[in-house]
Amino acid sequence: MARNNEKISLLIEKLKSINENIFFDLLVDNLNNEVLEKKFEKPFNKNSIFFEREIGIVKKIDESNKEFLRKLIEINNSYIEKKYLNAKKNLNLVKEDCLKEFERDKILRVNGRGLNPEQMIMYVLSTDNLVELLNFFKEEYFKYIEKLEENKRKILEKELFLKEVVEELENQDLEKEFQECLDTKYKNVKKTKYKNVKKRNLEKLSKKYNLEFNEKQRNFNVSAEFISFFDEKMKEYFLMRKNFKRGFEFFNINSYKVSEKERDLEEIITEIEGIEQENKFLNSGYDKLEKENKKLKEDLRKHRNKEAEKTIEKQKKEIEKLNIQIKELQKKIENMEQDENVKVVENVNIKELPEGKAVDLTNQNVKVVGGRWSQKVIEKAEKYAKEKGFKIEFIHATSVFRNSDKLKNSDIIIFDTSYNSHSAYYKLKSYGLKIYRISTSNLDRIRNLSK
Numbered sequence: 001m002a003r004n005n006e007k008i009s010l011l012i013e014k015l016k017s018i019n020e021n022i023f024f025d026l027l028v029d030n031l032n033n034e035v036l037e038k039k040f041e042k043p044f045n046k047n048s049i050f051f052e053r054e055i056g057i058v059k060k061i062d063e064s065n066k067e068f069l070r071k072l073i074e075i076n077n078s079y080i081e082k083k084y085l086n087a088k089k090n091l092n093l094v095k096e097d098c099l100k101e102f103e104r105d106k107i108l109r110v111n112g113r114g115l116n117p118e119q120m121i122m123y124v125l126s127t128d129n130l131v132e133l134l135n136f137f138k139e140e141y142f143k144y145i146e147k148l149e150e151n152k153r154k155i156l157e158k159e160l161f162l163k164e165v166v167e168e169l170e171n172q173d174l175e176k177e178f179q180e181c182l183d184t185k186y187k188n189v190k191k192t193k194y195k196n197v198k199k200r201n202l203e204k205l206s207k208k209y210n211l212e213f214n215e216k217q218r219n220f221n222v223s224a225e226f227i228s229f230f231d232e233k234m235k236e237y238f239l240m241r242k243n244f245k246r247g248f249e250f251f252n253i254n255s256y257k258v259s260e261k262e263r264d265l266e267e268i269i270t271e272i273e274g275i276e277q278e279n280k281f282l283n284s285g286y287d288k289l290e291k292e293n294k295k296l297k298e299d300l301r302k303h304r305n306k307e308a309e310k311t312i313e314k315q316k317k318e319i320e321k322l323n324i325q326i327k328e329l330q331k332k333i334e335n336m337e338q339d340e341n342v343k344v345v346e347n348v349n350i351k352e353l354p355e356g357k358a359v360d361l362t363n364q365n366v367k368v369v370g371g372r373w374s375q376k377v378i379e380k381a382e383k384y385a386k387e388k389g390f391k392i393e394f395i396h397a398t399s400v401f402r403n404s405d406k407l408k409n410s411d412i413i414i415f416d417t418s419y420n421s422h423s424a425y426y427k428l429k430s431y432g433l434k435i436y437r438i439s440t441s442n443l444d445r446i447r448n449l450s451k
Contacts, residue, residue, distance in 0.1 A: 031054070031075070040071065077123050077126065083346075101114065101115035121137045289315050342397070342401070346419055348420045350417060355438070358449060361385075364390045365409065366411065367395055369415050369420065370397040370420030370421075377442075390450075400421075400423075412435075413434065415435050417437055
């Protein structure tokens with residue numbers, strides 16, 4: 001038992017020597033509400049919020065709690081082995097794949113997938129696997145820490161009061177002085193303001209706290225209850241300082257890592273608002289033309305002006321065009337809203353769609369729907385398609401509905417189930433298209449599918 005505790009303490013020490021806040025990152029990377037409730041429900045108050053529980057977990061780990069660290073390691077390592085390592089043994093391949101994931105800067109909690117350097121660091125140190133890549137993972141983690149520090153600086157520049165509080169709490173002089181004072185039995189206090197306290201000030205303190213003051217020995221006769229009360233309050237104060245620093249670190253990490261998803265949503269909302277504004281403008285133009293058309297009809301009835309008849313016909317055509325544009329924009333808005341609500345998951349299960357056999361893709365218009373395709377692999381796929389005499393285009397899993405017209409005109413759909421949705425499949429199926437399945441975002445799967 002003692003040996004196990006030593007190993008746990010050593011692992012914590014190794015991780016915190018890399019960065020004292022590394023466990024904050026690991027919790028943000030690995031935990032969502034569901035996982036936290038399932039794995040860490042017992043030790044915490046049910047009324048406590050997610051944020052409070054995260055801080056509580058870090059506190060337990062700081063205390064070398066074997067159970068808590070084991071759970072975090074289990075969650076972290078099982079996710080890495082299942083999603084990213086599999087049976088791969090080639091170190092260069094592992095390094096390349098990890099780097100791609102690091103560059104994406106995604107986290108499981110927000111994006112449904114994602115891999116970060118600190119997760120790999122914990123994996124290496126807790127398993128002794130991939131030790132050859134440990135320095136590489138550390139270098140990538142330090143790059144992230146620089147970004148995090150920049151994010152912290154921006155936050156504190158905007159909130160000057162918060163900046164002052166953080167600087168004060170990061171200053172450990174008070175805690176050191178307090179401990180030194182205790183260690184030397186209050187005699188060698190370094191700060192001048194605490195040395196040679198004037199008699200009248202000591203007398204004031206005795207009156208304030210109702211204490212007996214021994215002038216000769218320059219000390220107070222203090223009750224055990226008073227010391228006990230003072231001790232508890234000092235503990236609470238230092239704990240409050242520590243928890244605030246913990247809380248701010250969590251706030252900084254969350255604001256940096258979670259903001260990406262928010263930015264994506266903002267871009268979609270902005271795009272929708274732009275289309276709605278354009279739609280409003282077109283409707284306004286439509287109303288104006290209707291009024292002019294009505295007036296011209298009145299003129300026609302009165303004067304039978306042939307020129308007016310021509311103008312009316314011309315404006316009828318313009319109105320028809322505007323009607324078509326409005327309908328197209330309304331459909332585009334509807335499709336984008338549908339895409340926004342699509343539930344994309346890892347390894348979507350489509351039982352009626354088995355892994356596709358080889359087909360002739362020559363002269364075919366091919367669309368690859370879903371999956372996680374890097375730009376580099378997409379370029380390789382386009383080059384391969386050109387060599388084999390067919391066209392290929394990649395459609396993101398969250399962009400199926402807005403690309404419905406493009407997909408309808410496809411000859412063949414390659415449906416990537418590694419990252420996709422049921423709603424996307426049934427939408428494609430309704431078009432009556434030829435659909436073939438692949439289960440991994442890998443160019444070899446496309447090569448194997450092509451005769």
